[in-house]
Amino acid sequence: MAGGYDDRDGKIWMDGKLVDWRSANVHILTHAMHYASSVFEGERAYNGTIFESRKHSARLLASAEMIDMQIPWTVDEIEAAKYEVMQANGLTDAYVRPVAWRGSGEDMGVSSKRNPVHLAIAAWSWGNYYGDAKTKGAKLDIAKWRRPAPETAPFAAKAAGLYMIATMSKHAAEAKGCSDAMMFDYRGYVAEATGANIFFVKDGEVHTPKPDCFLNGITRQTVIGMLLERQITVHERxxxxxxxxxxxxxxxxxxxxxxxxxxxxxxxxxxxxxxxRHMSEAYETLVRA
Known part of the structure; x- marks a missing residue:
């Protein structure tokens, strides 16, 4: 699949129907565009199966509730829609993107209780996120922006608004020739990269930041489980x-x-x-099992 993300062949699921890719549009006065009232998921399918699919669907609903938004579809309905999208686009290995948002309606201000909540799901082929870093190792900048305190934002939600400083940090990193940026939290502790959790190794033991002000990723949880299964000590701190x-x-x-x-x-x-290298290879084996 080539070209801009708005100009491709294929189908996108929107509010219960498959629509042509180029027709999957929203109104300019959509509330999410102005006030970031949107949540989303990022998922990968391997050999026709979306890894930890139900966990992602459940987190989507939970994220919406955290920002005071009710998605009018169940986990089962979202699951069916994701696979319908993959089948419609002839995909078995794919990146899957569900997104829910407050649309345009009677309200156009900070409050949006009377506006409908929409759901869309797209899927496309997507290779390595960091290119050849899988073999060479990614180069990270250190961001000037910090993850906010828990009292300032619903950090456990995968909400669009929380990614603004991540986008700014990644742009600054790319301008320096880096793949991404590592962010500190509001206290100055190491937190995460702009869209990924981070792990360190010292003397055969693993150390990873405690997710008390940033998203505790599903992949992060999976990898911690894999390490513990291998009797490798993990310090979340x-x-x-x-x-x-x-x-x-x-x-x-x-x-x-x-x-x-x-x-x-x-x-x-x-x-x-x-x-x-072992964990990278073991994860690849797990998701394709």
């Missing part, structure tokens, strides 16, 4: 910036990122070591 110098290996996790090695963060360098 607050990580200070000065600790970066002492870590030997680093990787990112996320639906798009999968398990991607990191070779550099700012001035700190990391080995693409055996544990990192």
């Amino acid at each position: 607050h990580i200070m910036p000065e600790e970066l110098e002492s870590f030997e290996q680093c990787w990112l996790t996320g639906t798009a990122a999968e398990v991607t090695p990191v070779g550099q963060i700012g001035d700190y360098n990391f080995e693409v070591g055996s544990l990192t």
Whole structure:
């Protein structure tokens, strides 16, 4: 599939119907466009099966509730729609994007209780999120923007508005020749990358930031489970910036990122070591099982 995301052949599921890709549009006064009242998921299908699909569908509904929005479809209905989209587009290996939003209606201000909630699902072929970083290790900038405090935003929701500073940080990183940026949290602890969680290795043990102000990713949870199954010690804790110098290996996790090695963060360098490579390969085996 080539071309801009608005100009492609195929079908997108919108509010219970498959529509032509180029016709999947919304009105300019859609509330989500003005006030970020939108939640979404990112999922990958391997060999015709969406990995942890029901967990993603359930999280979509939970995210909507966190921003005071009710999606008028059940997990089962969302599941059926996702596979309908894949079949309509002839896809077995794909990235799947459900998105729910408040549309245009009687309200056009901060309040939007009278506006309908919509749901759409698209799917397309998508390769490695970080290109050749899977083998060489990604290069990360250190973002100036920080993940907000829990009292300022519903951090456990996969909500569109929370990604504004992530977009700004990734743009700044790309301008420096980096693949992504690592963000600190509001206290100055290491948090995550712009769209992926982060792990470090030291003396054969794994350290990963405690997700108390950022999204506890489904891939993150999967990888922690895989490490524990292999009897590898995992420390979920607050990580200070000065600790970066002492870590030997680093990787990112996320639906798009999968398990991607990191070779550099700012001035700190990391080995693409055996544990990192093993977890990347083991995750690939798991999702295709």
